[in-house]
Amino acid sequence: MTEEFKTSKPIYSQIADRIIQQFVRGEIRPGEKLPSVREMAIQSGVNPNTIQRTYGELERMGVVESRRGQGTFMTEQIEMRNQLRADIQRDIVAAFIENMRGIGLEDREIAYAVEQFLVKREEDK
Amino acid sequence: MFAGLLKKDFLLIKNYFLWWLLLMVGLYIVVAAFGAYHDRFYIVMAPIFFVYFFHAALLPIVVLLLLRAEEKGHYWLHSTAGGGKLLLSKLLVGSFVFIISLVLIDVLALFSLNVVIPMDYTETPGSEMPYMEGWLLNMGITGGALYFTIWGLFLWSIYHSLNAYPMLRKVRWLIVIAVYILIQTLTSKLMELSFVQKWFASWTVNIGEVGETIFGMGGMQMSVINNDLQVWPVLLTIIFHIMLFLAAAWLLNRKVEV
Amino acid sequence: MIELRGVTKEYGKRKALDDIDITFQKGKVYGILGPNGSGKSTMMKLIAGLVFPTKGKIYVNNKQVNRYIAEETAYLASEGMLYPGLTVAQMIDFFSSQYKDFSVEKANELLSFLSLDASQKTGKLSKGQQGRLKLLLVLSREAPVILLDEPFLGLDPMVRETIVKGLVSFIDFGEQTVIIATHEITEIEPVLEEAIILSEGKVQNYCQVEELREEKGLSVLQWLKSSYKEGTGR
Incomplete structure (x- = not known):
């Protein structure tokens, strides 16, 4: 591989x-x-x-x-894993926010979009 | 390392070699059977003589086949063996093939003569086996074969040395031929000089009753006058061809590029 | 260590290499990149002692290069190298008789690693198998310098990947200096430490592979393409 x-x-x-x-x-x-x-x-x-x-x-x-x-x-050390997970999470979120802002969305709209997305997926199941 | 080279070179020629031996024996059996059937067994002597003389070409052909195997990419030069060893391996493997083949044809010739002579077809005086003549024939053919081979190696090296000069590439053959003619002319001119002739006459060895013969090889010559063999020309011929071989090795080391 | 000092190689009027000065450090893996006719192959042959410089000098481990440098350089040629009439085993045998540093043990490991059949005639091998056999012959040598001239030429991606794995598994990194001339760099890139672009016989550009990514965010392939553009834009 x-x-x-x-x-x-x-x-x-x-x-x-x-x-x-x-x-x-x-x-x-x-x-x-x-x-x-x-x-x-x-x-x-x-x-x-x-x-x-x-x-x-x-x-x-x-x-x-x-x-x-x-x-x-x-x-x-297990705490290390939690910390790394938090780091990755922050990185992913940061990149996501960056992208969303890039297409002109306000922070409020971004949060709303995420919420909507999760709700919609829940309903589809 | 040298043993490895010999082994590789033998493997490169092995199949050709076996086919050649089979071809010779096969041809002989066909002709012999045909001759025996028509009550003219002596006709086998014709192809035997033809094959004898072909042997002068056999050695250079084998060596050139071995060289051809290296021409693609010339990887053989990426070696810790110098040009001398690389070429010597080709020459030795070629000579091995040549000698085995010559011995085989000798055996066939002896066998045939044993049958033919008692039948009184030939005009051998006293119906004796021509051993002496056979020896001379073998020697002569071997000498000729070595002569062509050494020259072949030398001219091959010149040809491939010229590869590095694109301007000369198209006329490489002409240059090779020119070098050959030039060296031949120079040596034969040198032989004609009177002081050289005198010098040659200064050391002779009596070799008994063989009559008077002079035969030349590439400007070099062997002269037997009044049963005296001139020694210098023989020595010089040998030295000259060793030098040609060394020159080929030098060219291969220093001038042939991939 | 390999040094080229003011090396020029002319073929008639054409300059295959033009006043090159390069030093290859011991134990590193170098890529020589560039289009056909840029002088890559000539440079490899010069270091292998198969071609002689018109001007300048070449040293391998402080020895001026001649034919006998074959003792210290294992060279993979883009053509030739194999005798079609010999079997794989006979080729291995021959190489081990010619080079003191040839390890039969390594050859046997490589034989199974590269899944080659020792009894097959090299002339009957597929192109990919021939490429692998050539690699086997070169990597079985424990030579201080390894020169690979177009090791991927005409090979499909699967074989190329196998060859890269072979390199990573069998090269003694840090000890053996490896120079790879190629224009197929996708697979080999992660193995290279430094890369040199040749163009019309001159060194057009040079980089350290990881720094290139870190500082310019470029892969070697992208860097090569942008170098070409600069080159043609001049």
Whole structure:
């Protein structure tokens, strides 16, 4: 599964985003061992140095920890997951608001649109 | 590393080689059967002689086939073996094919003569087996084959060295022929000089009763006068062709580009 | 490390490369990009010691390049390289006899990784299989320099992906210097660290792949296209 990468962001941070999302969705459990740099590089079809940087970045953020001679592990702190989820949520909402404002909607109208959308979907079920 | 080259070169020619041996034996059996049926078994000698003389071309053909296998992309030059080893491997594998083939035709010739001579078709004096003549024939053909092959290698290297000059590309063949003629002319002119002739006459070896023969090869020549063989021309011929081979190797190393 | 110092290569009046100065650092993965006839292939052959510069000098690991540099450079040629009459096993055998750094063990791993049949004649292989075999022969060498000239030429996307995975799995990153000349960059881009665009024998542009995304928000492909536009707009 060689994934496509977006052009606007460095590949290392796109892979970091992907790992965070998998963690938030529960696909990677807290404390789980991540693939080695090489395995991860092969899986993603990227240069191992890129993965090295991804892991370094995640470690700096406190999302993973590397244990000498054992590899890289997802953090065991559950709060971290909640915090990351909150971060992602904020990012998504921010991007959404940005788009809506881009087509000329007021904040009030945006909130109304979201409400309407959710109500409509509920009725359709 | 050299063993690897030999093995690869043999694999490149193996199939041609086997087909050629089969063809020779097959042809012989057909002609022999036809001759025997019509009570004229001696006709086998004609194709045998034809194939003998073809052997002078066999070695250069094999070596050129081996070189052709490298022409696409010339990846063989991406090697830690120098030009000398690369070409020597071709020459040795070619010689192996040549010798086996020559031995096979020798065996066929001996067998045929054993049948033909007692039948008194030939005019061999005393109906003896012509071993001496056979040796000379083998030597002569081998000499000729080596001569053509070494020249072939040298001219091939010149031809491919010219690849790097687009201006000369179209006239590459002409240049190759010109180089050949030039060297031939130079050497034969050199041979005619009187002091060279004197020098040649200064060292001779008596080789017994073989009559008087002079035969030339590419400006070089072997002269037997009054049963005396001139040694210098023989040595020079050998040295000259070794130099041609080394020149080919040098060109391959330094001038042939991919 | 590979250095080209003022390298010019002329074919008659045509300059295939024109006064090139480049240094390739040890252990990095480089892409050489550019249209056909831009000098990519000539540059690869010069480093491989198969073509000699008209002017300038080339050094691989501080040695001036000649034919014998083959000992330190594993070169994947865009054509030739395989003998159609030999089987895959015989090709591997031949390569291992020619290069001291050839690892038969690695060759066997690659054989199964690239799903090649050792008993098949190379002439009978499909184009994709031939491409994979060439990669096998080159990657089995533990050479300090790996040169790949158009490794994707004529191969379908599936095979290209396999080749990229082969590269990632079998290259010793940080130790082996890898130079890939190609104009199929989609698959290979995530493996490259730096890229160079050649145009008419000159270095037209240079980038570090990740910085390019970070600072300009461009992929190498987009950067290449915009460089072409600039180039033609001049």
